[in-house]
Amino acid sequence: MSENQQYKINGLKIDPVVFTSKFRCNCRGECCNYGVYTDFAEHQHIMSLKDELIPLMDETQTRDFRQWFEEPEEDPDFQSGIAVGTEIHQGKCVFLDKQGLCVIQKNSMLRGRHKWADKPLYCILFPFTIFEGSLTIDDEHIERLSSCNREGGETYIMDFCNEELIHFLGEEGYKQLTEYRQEYLSKTGK
Ligand code: SF4
Ligand code: SF4
Incomplete structure (x- = not known):
């Protein structure tokens, strides 16, 4: 063993x-500069929130949700067996705003949900x-x-x-x- x-x-x-x-x-989210792999179910959930997320995005982000995620790929470390990476836009994860805040987390908090209610697990864990x-x-x-x-x-x-x-x-x-x-x-x- x-x-x-x-x-x-x-x-x-x-x-x-x-x-x-x-x-x-001790920084403001350099770890978000490479994006993250989400489980397929997380990806679906985040896409279901697109109408809430788009208004929170600034000029350094893309509001075109078709550019938010990469193509799904098989990965046994994810619960569904499928991982979907977030895309990089202007040198950072599409969901990171110019202040270094994740709009997924920001949205959850603004709506009174737990700060990590909608955030990808691997972002929480890092x-x-x-x-x-x-x-x-x-x-x-x-x-x-x-x-x-x-x-x-x-x-x-x-x-x-x-x-x-x-x-x-x-x-x-x-x-x-x-x-x-x-x-x-x-x-x-x-
Ligand atoms: S974990 Fe992220 S926020 Fe913390 S020091 Fe590393 S890159 Fe910066
Ligand atoms: S989804 Fe949010 S926390 Fe995760 S890498 Fe992108 S901006 Fe950072």
Whole structure:
């Protein structure tokens, strides 16, 4: 059994790198400059909101919703088995406005819904990601961002992003994650 198969929450493997990684987040959304892969169902949901999103977009964005998403592609890391990437427009995700705000999140909040009610899961999770059935750190994306600080950070990603993890795993799942971390740290002496 490999190291990351020892820890599982709701059927999802936990890569131990999640327990030990540190991080500092201090910019206004450079991570959104590359867009994101959404599940097919998320893509459908976001498209159903287009009449709400269009009025929130500014001149740096395209209001032509046919330009918002790439072609769907198969991907087993998505619940439906199909991923759909958001397009890049003027060097950033089509949904990012000139102030560095995601109009999907902005719209949810303006309408009194939870801030992440309509946002793609991988946007909420970053700098975590799910890769081959494991919750892990999205090193590939972090490395191409000049603002993300993985080495110089003083706070554990797990603590920095606890709200995101609770949203994803639930209170019980997050509690289990912290117990796994304690167990891992005392076992490895890290
Ligand atoms: S996660 Fe990284 S790129 Fe995104 S806002 Fe934080 S520092 Fe910036
Ligand atoms: S959908 Fe929103 S949060 Fe996700 S990459 Fe685009 S602008 Fe950023």
